[in-house]
Amino acid sequence: MKALVWHGTADIRCDTVPDPTIEDGRDAIIKVTACAICGSDLHLYDHFMPGMKSGDIMGHETMGEVVEVGRDNKALKVGDRIVVPFTIICGQCDQCKRGNFSVCERTNRNAKLAEAAFGHTTAGLFGYTHLTGGYAGGQAEYLRVPFADATHIKVPRGLSDETLLFLSDIxxxxxxxxxxxxxxxxxxxxxxxxxxxxxxxxxxxxxxxxxxxxxxxxxxxxxxxxxxxxxxxxxxxxxxxxxxxxxxxxxxxxxxxxxxxxxxxxxxxxxxxxxxxxxxxxxxxxxxxxxxxxxxxxxxxxxxxxxxxxxxxxxxxxxxxxxxxxxxxxxxxGQTHVNRWSDDLLRRIEEGQIDPSFVITHTVGLEQGPEMYRTFRDKQDGCIKVVIKP
Structure with a gap:
């Protein structure tokens, strides 16, 4: 598949990488229908955040259609349309039970690194350094969603990707x-x-x-x-x-x-x-x-x-x-407890109180992604928000 890959400071490339596969029974694979470049991604682009490695797939604002489901995932089925929160949550630990999803105690597979940096671990995050698990991001054609039975927002048909995508983060x-x-x-x-x-x-x-x-x-x-x-x-x-x-x-x-x-x-x-x-x-x-x-x-x-x-x-x-x-x-x-707010915010979108797509200024394909990182960072061409359609 194609994906936007980090190779160093200000060096994002559209590379061909292996397709993701199911690694755990709670996983799901989605075909990405829309993703976005976030301001937080620029901290990685400019290499101000530690823990990036050459070959890391970028992106943490993603949505798409479920194409494969792990054997233990009873919450999703093939064909479901989901937004993927940038915070990976188990839904079962003490912090998740309290609604403090961004500090989930179980999903950061590099918890020891996070503890050394921050005193305690944070949740795992998509496409956001090895301090937060080193998970592949969603600026790609496909994405493996770990703990997908909890880490998802199921969304209705009939509303555009652009209207729903930003439930993932911003x-x-x-x-x-x-x-x-x-x-x-x-x-x-x-x-x-x-x-x-x-x-x-x-x-x-x-x-x-x-x-x-x-x-x-x-x-x-x-x-x-x-x-x-x-x-x-x-x-x-x-x-x-x-x-x-x-x-x-x-x-x-x-x-x-x-x-x-x-x-x-x-x-x-x-x-x-x-x-x-x-x-x-x-x-x-x-x-x-x-x-x-x-x-x-x-x-x-x-x-x-x-x-x-x-x-x-x-x-x-x-x-x-x-x-x-x-x-x-x-x-x-703190990082956002996405799933704490998602039901209420989806309702507000459906009721017409707000359409988050107002912020989009540019829509491109994956191949234009590296160029749009520069455009977004340098605030050129009136760029405020970039949506990518793989």
């Missing part, structure tokens, strides 16, 4: 980011980053009743899409001080809730902390660039909430933790 990720804020009717929610997750967080915050949403980015197409979703916007290339601007917009109080939809590769132009981060990262003294996290801590109203869906992978420096403690801020973060 829609529940934006939703969880907003839910973690515990939004109240009078709240102002500030969202850093208007990429795909930020766009979903904007619409989720509004669906959850936020009085006001303010979105921060610098890419014109993203800011336009944010305004179309109901947000006020700040272009950080035009505002010399985002924190001061947020204070001006909120009567000096700051937003009650803040969401970091950027994560470890925060971009800034001339700020001293951004220059510092770039320098430390270049000599491998810091792995992540926490420019947005610093801004959120300083901007957030005292006793507010910081929600962090943006991915961080390692060490950060010069975070004003004293400000966070003295302001009484609450931090809520």
């Amino acid at each position: 829609f529940p990720t934006g939703w969880q980011a907003a839910v973690q804020c515990d939004i109240q009717p009078e709240d102002t929610v500030a969202i850093w980053g208007c990429g795909p997750v930020g766009q979903m967080a904007i619409r989720s915050a509004i669906l959850l009743g936020a009085r006001r949403v303010i979105a921060i980015d610098r890419v014109p197409e993203r800011l336009t899409m944010a305004r179309a979703g109901g947000a006020e916007t700040i272009d950080f290339d035009r505002e010399s001080n985002v924190v001061a601007r947020l204070n001006d917009m909120t009567g000096g109080k700051g937003p009650e809730k803040c969401i970091d939809s950027v994560g470890m590769e925060a971009h800034a132009t001339t700020s001293l902390d951004a220059i510092y981060d770039r320098a430390k990262q270049a000599v491998m003294l810091e792995s992540d660039r926490p420019h947005v996290l610093r801004q959120m801590i300083m901007a957030c109203r005292p006793a507010g909430v910081l929600s962090i869906p943006g991915v961080y992978g390692g060490l950060i420096d010069k975070v004003p933790f004293g400000a966070a403690m003295n302001k009484g801020l609450t931090f809520r973060m």
Whole structure:
């Protein structure tokens, strides 16, 4: 089969690789009908996340049709149409029973590596480094889904792949980011980053009743899409001080809730902390660039909430933790517990409350995938979200 394969920094190729096979009785094989490039994939593309090996198949936003089922999998049958959550879950461990699916205790087959890096293991993830199991990703013609009797979202016929695909990651990720804020009717929610997750967080915050949403980015197409979703916007290339601007917009109080939809590769132009981060990262003294996290801590109203869906992978420096403690801020973060939200979000799609396909700007075949990684990373051609049709 054809698949998008990682060969090193900024080196993704469309290769011919062996077809997946059933390896365990709970497995299923799907024929991929749609997949996508996620902002998190760019952390691998730029090689800021450790644990990648040449030959790894990329991708964790995938859906398709079941073509083979393991002997112990009673939940699926050939012909079922499913979305595959990016988090691989057993459905049986203590964390899964609590709905904390992204920290499933059983699915990371490289749990010892994760424990060394993070203190405890996380769930296995598709196409996302050997720290999270080294599982093949879904930017391919076929995908083996381990623990498939639990790791799936069965979806109806009649709704397009484009409408349903983002149940795999970015829609529940934006939703969880907003839910973690515990939004109240009078709240102002500030969202850093208007990429795909930020766009979903904007619409989720509004669906959850936020009085006001303010979105921060610098890419014109993203800011336009944010305004179309109901947000006020700040272009950080035009505002010399985002924190001061947020204070001006909120009567000096700051937003009650803040969401970091950027994560470890925060971009800034001339700020001293951004220059510092770039320098430390270049000599491998810091792995992540926490420019947005610093801004959120300083901007957030005292006793507010910081929600962090943006991915961080390692060490950060010069975070004003004293400000966070003295302001009484609450931090809520983590990879997404996709299956906790999927039933409700599928219902909202079916009822017409939201059509997540609004975020798609490019649709291509697998052969164009390597080129679209570059286009997406460099924010060229108005690219906000890429869907791949194998």
